[in-house]
Amino acid sequence: MIKMKKQDEELIAQHPWLLDVSGPLLAWYDRQARILPWREQNTPYRVWVSEIMLQQTRVEAALPYFERFMQALPTIKDLADADPQLLLKLWEGLGYYNRVRNLQAAARAVVEKWDGNLPDQYDQLVSLPGIGDYTAGAIASIAYNRPIPAVDGNVLRVLSRLLASRADVTQPSVKKEMRSLAQAMIPSERAGDFNQALMELGAMVCLPNGAPRCDQCPVYHLCRGSQQGIAHELPVKPPKKQRRSIDLTVFILICEGNVLLRQRPKKGLLAGLWEFPHVEGWITAEEASRWVNQWGGKVLDNHALPKAQHIFSHLEWHMTAYKMLCTSFPAPKGYIWADRSQLSGQIALPSAFRAYSKHLPEWL
DNA sequence: AAGACGTGGCT
DNA sequence: TAGCCAAGTCT
The missing domain is CATH 3.90.79.10 (Nucleoside Triphosphate Pyrophosphohydrolase)
Known part of the structure; x- marks a missing residue:
């Protein structure tokens, strides 16, 4: 049993019904999860590369890049040794090109410090370039089944709606609270599946732009947002600035x-x-x-x-x-x-x- | 804290 | 057409 911080315990104590989410959510995930190459073979390296590609990027956009990338650079060592121009060519059109530069810098660190094996500890993962709070949690949970939360935009949306929370999810303090709640919701034996299920729900059912498909939701009965009729208004974000x-x-x-x-x-x-x-x-x-x-x-x-x-x-x-x-x-x-x-x-x-x-x- | 950092698909 | 926004991170 992972120890929770006192604040986390108090936080989840205010929403004990959230602990009922994982059961129906995982049952839904077992039936509905998309078959994706990094799920079929969830080695740490494949999970890592997929998570970097998926940062601010849709699954459909990343898919062809992922297969080509893994074929060209099958191991972390290959990535560490690759020609930077080849890396950019493999990333051409995906955007946020710093991601692939950081990926290689991190691969070099992994080769040096851990003999080419990606660590399984959150603190070690988050110390690597390009791996932030979300990605560290995603790798730790999906590749190593460690009970670490992975709170992305999907999860923020799902949790906002479950809680009927109008808090501004772009605020770090709000993200922090959501992470604490997500942490407490994890069933320790299926941490990776649970985190992915939360994201999958956000991507397939609990859709953004005011278009949730609540009729298909496995945790509709637990959702305060839908009960209050405000799910489609959530999450709340401040308006964008002009370009x-x-x-x-x-x-x-x-x-x-x-x-x-x-x-x-x-x-x-x-x-x-x-x-x-x-x-x-x-x-x-x-x-x-x-x-x-x-x-x-x-x-x-x-x-x-x-x-x-x-x-x-x-x-x-x-x-x-x-x-x-x-x-x-x-x-x-x-x-x-x-x-x-x-x-x-x-x-x-x-x-x-x-x-x-x-x-x-x-x-x- | 807020802005830099890509791209493509959908409404 | 114009806006929204997606499995975020870095500075």
Whole structure:
């Protein structure tokens, strides 16, 4: 029996009926759980990689990446030794690219400190880069069946509704309380299944956007939110702030079957990925040609492309672009002339330029 | 504490 | 169309 902190005991004592959730929830999970590759084979490494991929990312989006990643890098040692550019290529299009950098940094630490074996202790897991409170709990419980809570957005939503709580779930203090409650709810013999069942319920039944499918819920009878008719209003979150908007002019420079690309800085947005050269603001075709002249090339043909936009979480790019066929010139420092095969095998381009990059096969 | 950090799907 | 938001972490 895991010892509970005194505050935790008092907290769950206020909601003793929450202890009735695990029974029906696990019975539902046993019937309805999706078959997922990291569930079929829940080795610590596979669980770890899946949890990192699933951070702020839907299962359907992560699925193809997971299979490819595990095939390319079957062990933690392989991950530790991998070429960082290959890692970015394996992550291309998944977003939040720091995740894969941290994954490798953590793999190297695991090889050094624990001979390549992922630890099973929360404190050791949470000390690794990219593994926060949620992920440490998820790995400890799912891979090692340790009774540690794994409270993600799904669980916050499910618990808010079960409790009919209007507390702001983005507040760390509220998350902390939810973690304490989730901790107390864990049946120690099936910790991993219970945590996954809570998340699965949130993903499949207790849906966000005011659309819970309460008629399908195995713990409907225990849910204060549905009893009070407010489940669809929960959880409560503060309104989002407005995004910053940036105008960009993108240069698609093409010369003899190659396109000019440059690597983004090591830190910040899309760090380390490759991109089309661009300048801030919208400029004319003549001004764009002048940039090429400055690099030592002559524009043979200049074609304005349709405007495109890309929405990030915190900013928006409004892009216009010129496709310019030009004479050969040496790539400036930090730039490369990339051909088709490099693009398909080594160069990781962010989806932000997809409106233009999708045409590269025809242009090269 | 609040903002940076991607992307795609759904309403 | 525009907004919401998903198995969060780091600074």
